[in-house]
Amino acid sequence: MTNSSQSQRPASSASESSVPTVRVALLGAGNVGAEVARILLTDAVELGERIGARPKLIGIAVRDVDSPRTVTLPLELFTTDADALIDDADVVVELTGGIEPAKTRILRALNAGKPVISGNKALLAQHGEQLHAAAEAAGTSISYEAAVAGAIPIVRPMLDSLSGDKVKRVLGIMNGTTNYILDQMDTTGASFDDALAEAQRLGYAEADPTADVEGHDAASKVAILGGIAFHSSYTFDDVYCRGITGVTAEDVEAARRSGFVIKLLGVAERVTEGEGDQAQEKVNLRVVPTMLPRKHPLAGVHGAFNAVFVEAENAGELMFYGPGAGGAPTASAVMGDLVAALRRSVAGGPGVGPTFHAGLPATGMDGVKTSFALTLLCPDRTGVLAEISSVFAEHGVSISTMQQRDLPEDPAHPGQGQAELRFVTHRARNADLVRTVEAIRQMDVVLDMRGLIRVENDN
Amino acid sequence: MTNSSQSQRPASSASESSVPTVRVALLGAGNVGAEVARILLTDAVELGERIGARPKLIGIAVRDVDSPRTVTLPLELFTTDADALIDDADVVVELTGGIEPAKTRILRALNAGKPVISGNKALLAQHGEQLHAAAEAAGTSISYEAAVAGAIPIVRPMLDSLSGDKVKRVLGIMNGTTNYILDQMDTTGASFDDALAEAQRLGYAEADPTADVEGHDAASKVAILGGIAFHSSYTFDDVYCRGITGVTAEDVEAARRSGFVIKLLGVAERVTEGEGDQAQEKVNLRVVPTMLPRKHPLAGVHGAFNAVFVEAENAGELMFYGPGAGGAPTASAVMGDLVAALRRSVAGGPGVGPTFHAGLPATGMDGVKTSFALTLLCPDRTGVLAEISSVFAEHGVSISTMQQRDLPEDPAHPGQGQAELRFVTHRARNADLVRTVEAIRQMDVVLDMRGLIRVENDN
Structure with a gap:
């Protein structure tokens, strides 16, 4: 491959025969594939200077x-014989998506010692370990910067820059x-419905938005990036996943009033389970709607932009x-x-490629330390707050902030005022938080519970 | 080097003799060097898993x-025989700084085919091309992520992720x-003086702050990063450099009133000089105090944090x-x-390593398109604005915004009111802007000119 012009294949033109060439196969001509083809055809000379071939x-x-294409490409390049x-x-550049036939084709290339570039997050989040093993066995590589956060360089910085x-x-x-x-x-x-409709109108959301709004797309990316970050191998099934379909305008407004913004966060974090000699390092992988303080750098990420925030020792x-x-951008x-x-x-x-030597097991949500925000509707009478506070305390969860808002009295039921109590807890084990929430939900003084959402905070 | 335990050197302990080792020399034990030593000593086993040795x-x-050190390190590791x-x-890891003896030592390592890691921005901004050539000739590499923007992965993403x-x-x-x-x-x-004093008190600024406040430190980084970004080789001398010593509290306040913030920006940008057949691509490298709209992602970078914003096709x-x-962070x-x-x-x-094949020449400020903000003190009478506007127009510079503020009348001189006119121009060639400013400064109706500063805007 160092100099394929020395191989039996004739170079396609006289001007190209003087420099070595490398032969690129592209699988898929969708949105991203068509852009990759365009760049390869337009910038071949400049890219050749950078590559050395x-x-x-x-x-x-x-x-x-014969499918219609958004970018005009020479018809003679197209083939059905992958x-x-x-x-x-x-x-080989694989940009078809889906598990098969993408997987079989990628393995065909890797087994022949050919480097593969892929943007196939679903495949990598399901069979990444097998693909890496095949690449390593053949002394070649599989790269997939495009599979996580589009144009943002994050896979390579995580692999190389943060490797120490x-x-x-x-x-x-x-x-x-x-x-x-x-x-x-x-x-x-x-x-939510109106915002989704607007996103669909602008082409930011697909007609069937399930993979996005239910968090599945983000979950694949968390599995891939978490594996690289923690030198371990994870799949989609290791990721606890909640989408944003349940997030209401009231939740967003309540968050705003407290100086927070709600984002769908993909999280991969080191968790220590057990204590002393029994302590074991694990990794929690999750996709959950999360309240972030407005001053957090991720809170300023607007529109369809992405961002990845990394905390390293x-x-x-x-x-x-x-x-x-x-x-x-993804083609870049x-x-x-x-x-x-x-x-x-x-x-x-x-x-x-990445190393998966650490083998840190994925863990469920129980041991994760996080905090919750929740809003309760209660009768407006003395003693209610004390009663609720004691339930928090019984479960070992401490309250960070409480905001009370008296609601206007219902004229039909004079004297029966109601109040809205909005709590944000300190960080506690998720299992304890879940038990606390369940106990509070059962209380007679709790008429309704709303806006239950996780919070990333510094408390 | 694949397996140095097979070399003549005995491994230092029985437990280490079973895995291959790689021998790391560290030059310098300052702030960063001491942290690198600590990490190498503490995390050798984990790092070994990642490296394969x-x-x-x-x-x-x-x-x-015998110098005092901030981090306790085994005394037997220290030597004066580099x-x-x-x-x-x-x-070899070089963290001594300065041109010599760092340069001679790095060349000694590279010439022997040994990879070098350096954080020496001054050296790289002066002799980078020579060091890269030596590395390439010996089939090895010189890496210097730490020389630009500390812990932020930017050199490697620029080298690899943006290479296409x-x-x-x-x-x-x-x-x-x-x-x-x-x-x-x-x-x-x-x-400025009070903020500098506070920075010195907190250890963010050195006793002699010249290299920082005059922009020299940033200029070295711009030369290095610009070279990688544009596949060309630049030195410190190619960078037009203005520091922040002239930025006043009034400038900052005026910027704030217009929805801007002043940042010291290092900029490397592609500039086309000439037209038609004569058009030539060049690169302008500069460090200048710059007004940024508050909504720009760089405007939200606070305190001693750094950030690099990249616009790619x-x-x-x-x-x-x-x-x-x-x-x-720099040790990371x-x-x-x-x-x-x-x-x-x-x-x-x-x-x-990087390629410098493009060889785009560095260019001065004349052809750079930018915009200026400036504040003029004028007599408060009709016709002044028209007079000034015509001078802008004569030089082909158009005005983006003008804000007039009437100043309170001086009781000693009734009837002689003054007004402050604050202009922001549209983008224009820097040479035209400079000529405009000079012509305006000479006008009779201009009593004073203040707050002259470049603006990065979308206009």
């Missing part, structure tokens, strides 16, 4: 050659659709911010992986 | 073995001292944020480079 797009495998294309290439540090926690806004919806709700007071707090989706991430992989190949030497 | 700190070269230490090592994109502009808050001072002035209304707008200085950047370089060495294959 000129990348040559030899073909684009698609299901249907296997032949892979076998003919030096490097100990990551404590990763918090990310990793889905642009849900961030757009929550940001709309926050800035305009819109309901030595580096401290880092944030990576940028577009989380879109054809050209793919191209970065491609150029980096090709530079390595041209220079010689095997690929280097 | 255990890093062994074989010595620390210092000028004076050359012998380098010759005995597999990899075309960078248009890099804007960075790359000096924590000046950002702390400007942030204090903005949030408390303090004068496909990726769009990215931001990298984190601590720009400090022993442990050094360790990331070290682990990445060692992983490559252990896996086999040569190092890969």
Whole structure:
């Protein structure tokens, strides 16, 4: 591969025959694939200078050659024979999505020692370990910057720049659709349904928004990024996942009144379970709607932008911010992986992937320390707050703040005033918080419970 | 180096003899060096798992073995014989600073094919090209994430993640001292002198703050990062540099009133000079106090934090944020480079550095398009604004906004009222802006000119 112009294949033109070329196969011509093809065709000379060999797009495998495309590409590049294309290439870029046939095709390339670039988060969050093992066995690499947070360089910085540090926690806004919806709700007071409709109108949300709004898309990214951060291998099923369909305009407004904003956060964090000799390090992976203080750097991430906030033992707090989706931005991430992989190949030497040596087990929510906000509707009479406070105390959960708001009296029932009590707890074990909430929900003085949401705070 | 336990050197203990080791030489035991030593000694086993060989700190070269240290390190590691230490090592970490003897020592290591990690921005901004050439000739690498923006991963993302994109502009808050001072002035209304004194009291500024407040430190970083971003080689002398000593509390307050904040920005941007066939791409490198709209992501970077904002053709707008200085954060950047370089060495294959193939010439300020804010003190009478506006127009500079503020009349001179006119221009060639400002300064109706500062705006 160092100099494929020395191979039996003739170079396609006289001007290209003087420089070595590397043969690139592209699988998929969707939004991102079409942009990658455009960049490869337009910038081949400049990219060749950077790589040390000129990348040559030899073909684009698609299901249907005659499908309409958003970007005009030479028709002769299209083929339905992905296997032949892979076998003919030096490097393979997989941008088809889905588990099969993507997985079989990627393994075909890796087993032949060809570097693979992929943006397939679902596949990586399910079979990442197998793909990495295949790459390592063949002395090549699989790279997937585009699979996590679109254009934002986060996979590579995590792999390389933070490789000498100990990551404590990763918090990310990793889905642009849900961030757009929550940001709309926050800035305009819109309901979830209205904000979703607006997102669909603008093309930020798909007709079937389930994968986004239920947090599944973010969960795949958390599994991938958490694995790299903690040198362990996780899958989608290791991620506790709650979407934003239950977040109401009232929740958003209540958060705003307390100086918070609600974001759908993907979190991967180190958790110690047990004590003394029994203490064991585990990793909690979750996607949950979360209240963030407005001064937190992630609180300022608006619209469909993404950002990943990393807390590391030595580096401290880092944030990576940028577009989380879109054809050209995601193509930039793919191209970065491609150029980096090709530079390595041209220079010689095997690929280097993440290590999963730590094997920290994924853990459920019980041991995670977090805090909750919740709003209770109660009769407006003395003793109610004392009664509720004692239930918190019984479960070992302490209250950080309480705000009471007297509601206007119902004229039909004079003398029976109601009050809204809004609590934010200190950090406590999630299991204790859940038990506290259940006990409070059963209390006679609690007429209604609303706005139950996790809080990331410094308390 | 793949397995130095197979070399003639005996491993230092029985437990270590079973895994390959790599021998690390450290030059310098200052703030950052001491933290790197501590991490290497504490985390060797974990780092070994990541690298595939255990890093062994074989010595620390210092000028004076008996100097007091902030971190307690084994005395037997210290030596004054840097050359012998380098010759005995597999990899060299240079954290001494200054041009010599650092340069000679780094070349000694590179020429012997040993990877070098350095945090020496002054050296890299002066002799970077020579050091890269030496590394490439010997098939090894020099890495320096720590030289730019402390703990923030920016060199490697720029080198690898953005290697398939075309960078248009890099804007960075790359000096924590000046950002702390400007942030204090903005949030408390303090004068420059008071904010500097506070920064010195808190250890954010040195007793002699020249290198920071005059922008020299940021200029070195701009030269280094601009070179990587534009695949060209620049030195400190290519950077137009203005510090913040002339920024007054009034400037900060005026900016605040218009919805702006003043930051010391390091900028590297692509500039096209000439037109048509004569058009030539160049790169302008500058460090200048700049007004930023409050909604710009860099405007929210407070205290001693750093951030780098990148505009790329496909990726769009990215931001990298984190601590720009400090022993442990900077050590994290050094360790990331070290682990990445060692992983490559252990896996086999040569190092890969930046390419400088583009050779875009650095250019002065004349052709740069920017806008200016300036405040004029004028007699409060009709016709003044028209007179001044015509001077802007004569020089081809158009006005974006004008705010007039009538000043209270001086009781001693009734009838001679004065007004403050605050202009922000649209983007124009810097040379035209400078000529406009000079012409306005000469006008009879202009009693005083203040708060002249560049603006980054979307207009």
